[in-house]
Each structure stands twice: as C-alpha cells, then as structure tokens.
Amino acid sequence: MQSKPGANLGALRDHNAGLVLDLIRRHNGISRADLANFTGLTAQAVSKIVTRLIEAGSVAEWSQPASGQAAPTVGRPTTLLRLVPEARHAVGVHLDRDELRLVLVDLSGRVIAADHRPGLVGSIADLVEPIRRLASTVDPATLAGVGVGCPGPLDHRTGVLHHANRLPGWENAALGPMLTDALDLPVIVDKDTNTAVLAELWTTDLPRQTAMIYVGTGIGAGLVLDGRVYRGGRTNAGEFGHTVMAPGTARPGLLWPPGAALKALCGPARSWRRRRASRCRSPWCSRASRSSTTPRSPGRATCSAWP
Numbered sequence: 269m270q271s272k273p274g275a276n277l278g279a280l281r282d283h284n285a286g287l288v289l290d291l292i293r294r295h296n297g298i299s300r301a302d303l304a305n306f307t308g309l310t311a312q313a314v315s316k317i318v319t320r321l322i323e324a325g326s327v328a329e330w331s332q333p334a335s336g337q338a339a340p341t342v343g344r345p346t347t348l349l350r351l352v353p354e355a356r357h358a359v360g361v362h363l364d365r366d367e368l369r370l371v372l373v374d375l376s377g378r379v380i381a382a383d384h385r386p387g388l389v390g391s392i393a394d395l396v397e398p399i400r401r402l403a404s405t406v407d408p409a410t411l412a413g414v415g416v417g418c419p420g421p422l423d424h425r426t427g428v429l430h431h432a433n434r435l436p437g438w439e440n441a442a443l444g445p446m447l448t449d450a451l452d453l454p455v456i457v458d459k460d461t462n463t464a465v466l467a468e469l470w471t472t473d474l475p476r477q478t479a480m481i482y483v484g485t486g487i488g489a490g491l492v493l494d495g496r497v498y499r500g501g502r503t504n505a506g507e508f509g510h511t512v513m514a515p516g517t518a519r520p521g522l523l524w525p526p527g528a529a530l531k532a533l534c535g536p537a538r539s540w541r542r543r544r545a546s547r548c549r550s551p552w553c554s555r556a557s558r559s560s561t562t563p564r565s566p567g568r569a570t571c572s573a574w575p
Contacts, residue, residue: 284309289351292327293376297348302330318349325355326375331402351376356412359399362460363389363418363443365434365485372402377471381405390437396450403451410479413454414447417463419486424503427457436450461506466497479506487530 287307289570304314321327331345353376362369368389383402389395403411419434427444429435443518444457458466461482467491468474478492489506491498499505512532 284313285320288314289321289326292321292349293351297330297352299346299348303349304356309447326352335446353378355401355410357406358412359409360463361395361399361414361416363395363416363435364460365419365436368395368398370398371404372405388436390445392441392446393451396447399447399451403453411453413456414451415463416447416455416457417460418443418457419484420459420461420488420507421504422457422459424456424458424462424499427563428453431458458568459488459490459504459506460484461490462489462497462499463490465492469495469497489571543554 284307288303290302291303291306291437292439295302300311300314300318301316303309304311308315310318318327322329327349329349330350335366353374356375357380358373360371360373365388367387367403367417368383368385370383371379375378381399381402385398399414411571418429419432421441422428422432427442427447429438429441429443430442432438438480447453447457461480464482465474465478465480468480469478474492476492477497479494480490482488488510489507491506509530
C-alpha cells in the first residue's frame with residue numbers, strides 16, 4: 269500500500285496567519301468578513317487567526333459606525349482590525365563588500381533607526397556589535413528577528429554563504445547559524461537581489477511576474493513569479509552577473525575584452541573605470557573614448573578599465 273504524503277499543519281497555519289496579517293497591514297482597517305473574502309478562508313478559520321494575532325498584541329480592534337449612519341450611537345458599529353506597529357520590531361542588515369547598512373523597523377515596515385558603516389565587515393563579532401546596538405533601542409520582547417541581505421551565491425535555507433567572491437573572507441561561512449547563536453534571535457539570510465525585490469513586493473503593487481535588475485558592487489536579478497519571490501531549486505535564481513560576454517577569439521573593435529563577465533561591463537565600477545580610461549589606447553576600450561587608434565597587443569588591456 270502506497271503511503272500518502274503528510275501535511276505540515278504548522279507551516280500551513282503560519283502561512284495563513286501571515287496572509288491575514290499582511291492584509292491587515294495593507295488595509296489597516298479591514299473586517300473579518302473582508303479577510304475571509306480576500307483569502308478564501310472560512311469565517312471560522314479567519315476568526316481563529318485573528319484571535320491569536322490579537323492575543324499576541326500584533327492586531328487590535330476598533331469600531332466605526334455602520335455605513336450610512338450619521339452618528340456612532342446609531343446602528344451597529346462595524347468592527348475593523350488594524351495593525352499595532354510597535355508590537356514587533358526587526359533588524360535588517362545589508363552586508364556588502366564596500367559597506368554595512370542596518371535598519372530597525374516596526375511591524376508596518378517603518379524605519380525607526382538606521383546605521384551605516386563603510387568598508388567590509390571582517391568578522392562575525394564586527395557584525396554582531398552594530399546589530400545589538402540597534403536592537404537595544406527597543407524592548408527585547410518585541411524583537412522578531414534579523415534579516416540579512418548579501419551577495420550570492422548562498423543557501424537561503426541554511427544561511428550558508430558559498431562562493432561569495434564579493435565578500436572576501438566570507439566564503440562558505442555559516443552566516444545564519446553564527447548570527448543565531450550570537451544574538452539568540454531568529455535570523456534569515458537571503459541574496460540582496462531577493463531582499464530588494466521582496467521589499468518592493470511588500471510595499472508596492474508589483475505585477476505578479478516581475479524581474480528587477482539589481483546593480484550594486486555586482487549585478488543580478490530578483491524574480492517574482494505568481495506574486496511570490498522565486499529563488500529556484502538551489503535558492504540562487506537570478507545570478508546572471510557571471511555570464512561571460514563575447515567568448516572566443518579576441519577581436520579588435522570589441523567594446524569589451526573576450527571573456528569579460530556581465531557584472532564587469534554593467535556595474536558602477538565599469539562606469540567609473542571608463543572615465544579613467546578615456547585616454548586609453550587599448551583596443552578593448554570604446555573607440556570614441558580613445559585618443560589614438562594605434563592597436564596594442566590583442567588580448568592585453570593596457571588601462572584600468574578591466575580588473
């Protein structure tokens with residue numbers, strides 16, 4: 269007899285609670301009946317979820333007069349649900365090669381405090397300290413956790429960085445588990461491209477199918493399919509910055525050297541280096557930017573336009 273797959277009821281309950289909470293956040297004044305209509309859940313299921321959210325302090329009730337009534341004392345008031353933003357807080361971290369940015373946000377996503385530190389973070393202790401400092405400004409009981417966005421590739425499920433070539437010294441680091449142990453808080457690690465598109469999805473009405481091109485120290489894409497962030501089987505979908513452009517034999521007249529990655533062609537560093545190379549005679553520089561058309565040795569870039 270073939271066994272049937274079991275249902276993860278806990279995960280399903282959390283998913284439905286998140287769905288209801290997000291609708292309350294977006295509308296900030298919505299009835300239980302409307303929640304049932306929007307979600308497709310039964311009125312009983314919605315009532316149970318709302319009760320748990322109220323008991324947790326994340327949601328509160330308030331009343332308004334029934335539609336068409338002139339005064340609050342006339343007609344049965346409609347009970348609406350609103351978010352309690354100060355009930356929960358979270359710390360958001362952007363870990364990049366050139367800088368560290370942190371924000372403290374409430375349940376509505378409003379930024380309460382922020383911090384910025386230039387340069388690459390060299391150790392887990394150097395990362396934990398500013399997180400703790402920012403988190404210490406609110407009641408510890410309200411802290412929901414920490415979210416970290418950083419360059420990939422990485423494993424979103426385990427929080428382990430892989431070949432993080434844009435984070436020297438962090439290759440194969442178990443960033444998520446290390447932060448969880450140090451902070452005693454839930455920690456989610458994701459690619460910066462995914463965190464960026466998730467923020468847009470959370471705060472705006474993005475189309476259900478969206479590709480957002482992210483340009484930072486590298487280049488990549490955050491993908492939304494059917495209204496949800498798409499990470500792929502290995503949680504690294506959108507990692508196209510390493511795509512090799514113009515492979516094959518070197519040819520004078522190309523605007524880039526053969527074998528150059530897309531991130532080297534389109535990133536901010538590329539634009540800056542092109543300005544520095546405006547008088548370069550390399551055959552791999554733009555002809556319009558060269559002061560001379562005298563060719564140099566094929567395959568050798570003689571300016572700082574290429575790393």
